[in-house]
Amino acid sequence: MSALFDGMENRPFIPTEYVVRLARTPWERAGYHALRREVFCSEQQIFTQDDRDTIDEVAIPIIAACCMAGMADRVVGAVRIHEGEPGVWRGSRLAVHADHRKLGRIGGELIRMAVSTAHGLGAMQFLAQVQEQNVLFFRRLHWKSLGVITLHGLPHHDMEADLSRYPAHGLDQTWLLRPQPRNRQVA
Ligand SMILES: CC(C)(COP(=O)(O)OP(=O)(O)OC[C@H]1O[C@@H](n2cnc3c(N)ncnc32)[C@H](O)[C@@H]1OP(=O)(O)O)[C@@H](O)C(=O)NCCC(=O)NCCS
Numbered sequence: 001m002s003a004l005f006d007g008m009e010n011r012p013f014i015p016t017e018y019v020v021r022l023a024r025t026p027w028e029r030a031g032y033h034a035l036r037r038e039v040f041c042s043e044q045q046i047f048t049q050d051d052r053d054t055i056d057e058v059a060i061p062i063i064a065a066c067c068m069a070g071m072a073d074r075v076v077g078a079v080r081i082h083e084g085e086p087g088v089w090r091g092s093r094l095a096v097h098a099d100h101r102k103l104g105r106i107g108g109e110l111i112r113m114a115v116s117t118a119h120g121l122g123a124m125q126f127l128a129q130v131q132e133q134n135v136l137f138f139r140r141l142h143w144k145s146l147g148v149i150t151l152h153g154l155p156h157h158d159m160e161a162d163l164s165r166y167p168a169h170g171l172d173q174t175w176l177l178r179p180q181p182r183n184r185q186v187a
Helices: 026-043 106-120 132-140
Strands: 018-022 060-068 071-085 088-096 125-131 143-151 154-161 175-177
Touching (some): 018 106, 125 132
Antiparallel strands (some): 125 154
């Protein structure tokens, strides 16, 4: 087996490519909401039947989709951004399908797309309420904690992105991701 697939033997399916972009078409938006329900209702049980709220009326949805034969085929990653107050943007509902985590840097790239898109729309500050188990993940992506809060009965950190690490870009950005081999050295 090639080095590309080391440590991935038990995965049911390994796409060779993902696309990250704003969700525009009806199937992309339907997949975006289905994934959120799967992660936040079924898996984490933070919400019961649906996790939609009033922020969805104004938020910009962003997706990662896995590709089959070069075409986006299924939504496996999601995040949304919105301007909470002038110049202050927020990201929320970051989710990657369980079968696609720690594989193609989907979570990290969704965050990059979210913050850089907001930066391009004039964000002066970008914030998120981050579940405690993900704080280290965000710190590695140049976020800092502003303090601990309780949300939905669970510990979270209010966190802020270092905008200087997220160059502004336009709404038509599209990125292709390919699963990379993880060659870690143990010290
Ligand atoms: C958190 C989440 C979005 C991460 O997505 P992902 O696609 O697995 O993340 P990536 O592949 O981009 O991870 C990049 C790196 O961070 C690491 N990482 C991922 N999740 C991590 C975590 N919670 N803590 C520390 N490191 C983490 C990965 O191992 C990887 O490291 P490597 O480059 O050394 O291999 C995903 O686990 C998820 O959807 N969880 C359930 C929902 C959730 O918790 N949402 C966030 C609410 S704040």
